[in-house]
Amino acid sequence: MTTTLAQHAEAEAARSSAPVTAIAVRDLRMSFAKRGGGSALRPRVTRVAAVDGISFAVKKGEIYGILGPNGSGKSTLIRAISTLLIPDSGEVKIFGLDLQKDEAQVRRLLNRVSVDAAFYKKLSPRENLLYSAGLYGIPRAEAEAKSLEILRRLGLREKAFYEPLEEMSRGMQQKVAIARAFLASPVIVLLDEPTTGLDPKSRRDVQEFVLELRDAHDATIILTTHDMPEAERLCDRIAFIHGGRFVAEGSADELRARVGGNATLEDAFIQLTGDDLHSDDQEDT
Structure with a gap:
């Protein structure tokens, strides 16, 4: 299904001499209820916009960066695209x-890595990855060989497997999530913030692997980050997000x-945003 859909889209684009659009987002809006003021029995509840009318498109094979501080709406946007949250409109x-x-069908086409990746912590990377592979119907021997290859590429010692x-x-743990x-x-x-909290060597390993996957496998990637050098190194185009809105978009140059x-x-x-990128006075959304 995955290969068929991607190849079909590419064939259609080739016939029309247009780039393939992998992801198209139009006027996406999401809000959350927030309590504040009022009394204990009758608290005041207001709606706060986390994603406020965002529209953009990502071409097949592109790395598209969403750059913004905590609380800007970038993680909510990713959760909506990954089907974890239902948009308001x-x-x-x-x-x-x-x-x-x-x-x-959409879920078969994508995967997500977040800063708070969940695992069965008592199990090894091998056991976690074989379990995940089983859910996708990947044969056990193939899954084990591929898992070990990826983890080696990410700099994980074979013993740690x-x-x-x-x-x-x-x-x-983040390398295992990737x-x-x-x-x-x-x-x-x-x-979604895949290198947050990693040491410089691990961060570089992950970045090189992301570039390799884009170049070797033509994967389309959306990357959220507040790391400027990371965005400049990895992303073909970057969107600045602030207050749940995109305020600018283009290449780094x-x-x-x-x-x-x-x-x-x-x-x-x-x-362009009037804000400090490294603001950390809000929880990420």
Whole structure:
């Protein structure tokens, strides 16, 4: 199903000489109830917009970055695209499939890595990955060989493949989460702050692996981050998100050019959003 849909979209684009649109988001809106004020018996409840009318498109084989501080709405957006949250309104299409009408088919096309990846911590990376592979119908021997290959590529010692996850550092656990996401060779990968909290070597290992997968397997990737060098290194295009809205979009060079002079990407973000990228006074949404 995955290969057929992707190939069909590519063939249609080739006939029309147009790039393949892998992800299309139109006027997406999501809000949450927030309590504040009033009394204990009759608290005041207001609606807070987490995603406020976002529209964008990602081409097949592109790495698209969403850059913003905690609380800007980037994680909520990723959860909506991955079918974990139901939008209040708007439309998301994956290779032409409607996110809500064709949810089962859409889920076969994508995988997600988040900063809070969940595992069976008493089990080893091998056991966790073989369990996940079974859910996708991947033969056991193939899954074990592929899992070990990916983890080696990410710099994980082979001995650690058989040790309980609870005994590993967060960086090691995140590498296992990335291996799990790519085990089934998804057409689309949603990376939600995948390198947050990793040491510099682990961060570089993950970044190189992401680039390799895009180049070797033509995967389409959305990356959320607040790491400027990471966004510049990995992303073909970047969107600045602030207050649940996209305020600017383009390549790193184009975004810097909008500010002028010798502006850095961080300079561009601050001037275009009026906010500090590293603001951490809110929980991420």
